[in-house]
Amino acid sequence: MxxxxxxxxxxxxxxxxxxxxxxxxxxxxxxxxxxxxxxxxxxxxxxxxxxxxxxxxxxxxxxxxxxxxxxxxxxxxxxxxxxxxxxxxxxxxxxxxxxASVSGGAAVLPLLADGRVVLLRHFRHASRHWHWEIPRGFGGPGEDGAGTAARELQEELGVHVTDFTYLGPLSPDTGLRAGVDHLYLAHLGTAELADEPSQDARAEGIDAYRAVTQGELRTMVADGEISDAYTLSAYALAMAQGVLKADMG
Incomplete structure (x- = not known):
C-alpha cells in the first residue's frame, strides 16, 4: 500500500x-x-x-x-x-x-577571419572526461536559437557576435530526449583568440581554447579526437553545405 x-x-x-x-x-x-x-x-x-x-x-x-x-x-x-x-x-x-526551453538549446561553430575553427577544451560531468567541442548551451526563457548561440559565444569565448548562419536542427538523442536543438555557424571577425578562458568560463569547466585549420579539424574528426555529438553534427552539416572545406589548411 x-x-x-x-x-x-x-x-x-x-x-x-x-x-x-x-x-x-x-x-x-x-x-x-x-x-x-x-x-x-x-x-x-x-x-x-x-x-x-x-x-x-x-x-x-x-x-x-x-x-x-x-x-x-x-x-x-x-x-x-x-x-x-x-x-x-x-x-x-x-x-x-x-x-525546459520550448525553442531548445543551441551550438555554434565559430570561424576566425582566416578560416580556422575555434574549439573549447571542456570538462563534462556526465562523461567525466575532457572534450574538444564547440560552444553550446541550454536555451534561456524567451530566447530563440540565435539568441542562445550569441549568449554562449559571449560566455564561453568572450566575443560578441550577432550574425549567424543557420546550419540546421539536431535531435541529440532520439531514444531519450524530446525536441531539437539548433546548430549555427558564426564568423568571429577576428584572427586571434584570447590567451585563456575567463574565470567564468573556467567555472563552467572550460580550461583552454584551440584554433585549428579546417584540414586539422577533419583529421581530429577522423582520428576520433572529437566525440561530442554537437561538434560532429555541426561539422557534418557545414561540410555538406560547402561552408567548410576538408582540404583547407
Missing part, C-alpha cells in the same frame, strides 16, 4: 504532467502508425503504471518506478514517464527528457 507521502508524490507527478500537456501539447501527439501510443485516459494510465510497478518490484526496484507523470524537474529539463501501449497491445511506460 502507498504511504501518504508516496501517494502525494504520485498525485503531484500527474498534476505536473497535465500542466505540461496543456503547455506543450505537441509533445503528446500520437501520429498515425506510432509505434508507442501515449495513453491519456486515466484508467489506461493506471493499468500501465500498475503493470510496470509489479515488474519493478519483482526485479527488486521501488514500486515508484512504475509511476507516470513528471517525475523530476529543474531549471533545465524535466524527466517524464508516459504510459504507453506498444504495437503488440501490451501496456507499459516509457521515459523521456523534456528541455
Amino acid at each position: 502507498n504511504s501518504p507521502d508516496r501517494a502525494t508524490r504520485k498525485r503531484a507527478a500527474l498534476t505536473d504532467y497535465e500542466a505540461l500537456r496543456e503547455h506543450r501539447p505537441e509533445l503528446f501527439v500520437n501520429p498515425s502508425g506510432a509505434a508507442f501510443e501515449i495513453l491519456l485516459d486515466r484508467a489506461d494510465q493506471d493499468r500501465a503504471a500498475d503493470a510496470m510497478s509489479r515488474v519493478a518490484v519483482a526485479a527488486g526496484l521501488p514500486e515508484s518506478v512504475g509511476h507516470i507523470g513528471v517525475v523530476y524537474r529543474d531549471a533545465y529539463f524535466c524527466l517524464v514517464r508516459d504510459a504507453v501501449r506498444f504495437t503488440n497491445g501490451q501496456l507499459g511506460t516509457y521515459i523521456r527528457i523534456v528541455p
Whole structure:
C-alpha cells in the first residue's frame, strides 16, 4: 500500500504532467502508425503504471518506478514517464527528457577571419572526461536559437557576435530526449583568440581554447579526437553545405 507521502508524490507527478500537456501539447501527439501510443485516459494510465510497478518490484526496484507523470524537474529539463501501449497491445511506460526551453538549446561553430575553427577544451560531468567541442548551451526563457548561440559565444569565448548562419536542427538523442536543438555557424571577425578562458568560463569547466585549420579539424574528426555529438553534427552539416572545406589548411 502507498504511504501518504508516496501517494502525494504520485498525485503531484500527474498534476505536473497535465500542466505540461496543456503547455506543450505537441509533445503528446500520437501520429498515425506510432509505434508507442501515449495513453491519456486515466484508467489506461493506471493499468500501465500498475503493470510496470509489479515488474519493478519483482526485479527488486521501488514500486515508484512504475509511476507516470513528471517525475523530476529543474531549471533545465524535466524527466517524464508516459504510459504507453506498444504495437503488440501490451501496456507499459516509457521515459523521456523534456528541455525546459520550448525553442531548445543551441551550438555554434565559430570561424576566425582566416578560416580556422575555434574549439573549447571542456570538462563534462556526465562523461567525466575532457572534450574538444564547440560552444553550446541550454536555451534561456524567451530566447530563440540565435539568441542562445550569441549568449554562449559571449560566455564561453568572450566575443560578441550577432550574425549567424543557420546550419540546421539536431535531435541529440532520439531514444531519450524530446525536441531539437539548433546548430549555427558564426564568423568571429577576428584572427586571434584570447590567451585563456575567463574565470567564468573556467567555472563552467572550460580550461583552454584551440584554433585549428579546417584540414586539422577533419583529421581530429577522423582520428576520433572529437566525440561530442554537437561538434560532429555541426561539422557534418557545414561540410555538406560547402561552408567548410576538408582540404583547407
